[in-house]
Amino acid sequence: MGNPTIVTSTPEAARFVLATQHKSFTTFDYPSVSRLLSIPSAAVSQEMPPGKILKTIHDSMHFELVRDKIAKIDKITRWVLSSWDKQPFVFTYQEAKKLAFHAVLDSIAGMAPSPETMKLMDDFGYVIKGMGTSMPFNIPGTSYHMALEKGQQVFEALSPVVKKRRLEKSQEKCTLDLLMEIENANGEKISDDSLQSHLCGLMFAGFHSSAVLFVWLVKFLGENQEILQQVKAEQDTIRMGKISPEDPLSWTDIINMPLTSTVFQETLRMASIVPFLTRRAKEDINYEGIQIPKSWLVHVGIQNFHLGPEYHKDPLKFDPSRFQAPAKPAAFLPFGNGASMCPGRELIKFEALVFVHYLVTTYRMLLRVSLHYCMTWHSWERIGSEQGIDHWPIPIVKGGLPIKVAKLNKSVT
Numbered sequence: 001m002g003n004p005t006i007v008t009s010t011p012e013a014a015r016f017v018l019a020t021q022h023k024s025f026t027t028f029d030y031p032s033v034s035r036l037l038s039i040p041s042a043a044v045s046q047e048m049p050p051g052k053i054l055k056t057i058h059d060s061m062h063f064e065l066v067r068d069k070i071a072k073i074d075k076i077t078r079w080v081l082s083s084w085d086k087q088p089f090v091f092t093y094q095e096a097k098k099l100a101f102h103a104v105l106d107s108i109a110g111m112a113p114s115p116e117t118m119k120l121m122d123d124f125g126y127v128i129k130g131m132g133t134s135m136p137f138n139i140p141g142t143s144y145h146m147a148l149e150k151g152q153q154v155f156e157a158l159s160p161v162v163k164k165r166r167l168e169k170s171q172e173k174c175t176l177d178l179l180m181e182i183e184n185a186n187g188e189k190i191s192d193d194s195l196q197s198h199l200c201g202l203m204f205a206g207f208h209s210s211a212v213l214f215v216w217l218v219k220f221l222g223e224n225q226e227i228l229q230q231v232k233a234e235q236d237t238i239r240m241g242k243i244s245p246e247d248p249l250s251w252t253d254i255i256n257m258p259l260t261s262t263v264f265q266e267t268l269r270m271a272s273i274v275p276f277l278t279r280r281a282k283e284d285i286n287y288e289g290i291q292i293p294k295s296w297l298v299h300v301g302i303q304n305f306h307l308g309p310e311y312h313k314d315p316l317k318f319d320p321s322r323f324q325a326p327a328k329p330a331a332f333l334p335f336g337n338g339a340s341m342c343p344g345r346e347l348i349k350f351e352a353l354v355f356v357h358y359l360v361t362t363y364r365m366l367l368r369v370s371l372h373y374c375m376t377w378h379s380w381e382r383i384g385s386e387q388g389i390d391h392w393p394i395p396i397v398k399g400g401l402p403i404k405v406a407k408l409n410k411s412v413t
């Protein structure tokens, strides 16, 4: 990291560092990443207190506001899944990106899928790719250079979006609407440039991590047939309770998915999508006899305790039932802890549950057993020989998990 760093790997230390953040630690942003996201320069960011902006972002994703977005999430999920059976192979990661990007775009900017949003997604994909480079040098021909160019294009493409939204008076408030309303001590509103860069930051926060989660969900369900069948039974019951196949999922349906919710949690634990967080010490700190000098970094290893046998029995086994009883305190922190805890956690939970619902109620898939193929109701065929995990910027199944699916007779998408 180019800085003296202390590495922690226990939930207790993670809680200490993350929860006492504002007193003793600050968040640490990688300058190469901030540059890609057009994070405001000091001059721009001083126009509005950062605390006010963050509070507004957290408020905009409050549980009750997000709950009202279930119908929209439902519509986007059906749109994405509806084309799967027309594809010879479904590249799960590509499809997951489509779903994640449009769900977050709707939530933060009220934008519905269109050719413009697809272009935005493709361009933003280069930005994410540029973050994965170990050599962030702006040299033509490198992925970092391409990412900087694409990041700038995304930033500019958001300009008409912001201007249009300022003129519209939408009933359904998105994050952008709420950010537009805030004022600084002089009664001034936030500038367009600043709004555009906050949208870039939010896209980064909500897009890639969610897409990766969907891929892991498909993988873990596909590899655990018994659990998949139980999940399908839970989701079939909900679908059968609908009067028309076109009826979207509702809040009541979401709370009737206890098993699928544990699958969501177990996937977050096993995949540890944000494997570590980094903080900088604001002062000299003593933690249980360990001296952390001022300005040193602290690397909070979340994956270490998510997969630690002292915290989770048989940690490499995909076992959603472990979440039927509360996990050990602080041994499960997929969304961080303290003031910077992920405000998108409810949104992504709803997205994941809706996704699993349509996945298992729409598609019959093929399971590969050794060298033979056999048809089952609930499984899908994994194709391609790539195995393993790519680890940067966050852990993702190598090869993007190509699969093959077939539509169920009574499917709804």
Ligand code: HEM
Binding pocket: 027, 054, 057, 104, 108, 202, 203, 205, 206, 207, 209, 210, 213, 273, 274, 277, 278, 334, 335, 336, 337, 339, 340, 341, 342, 343, 344, 345, 347, 348
């Ligand atoms: C699987 C999906 C996701 C995971 C694992 C995840 C995880 C996290 C974690 C660990 C943090 C804390 C970072 C820190 O303490 O430094 C965080 C922050 C954040 N997340 Fe998420 N997140 C996910 C999805 C989302 C979504 C869908 C959104 C919606 C836009 C979102 C928005 C944010 C924002 C704005 C922050 C910064 C909060 C702050 O600094 O106060 N996240 N996320």
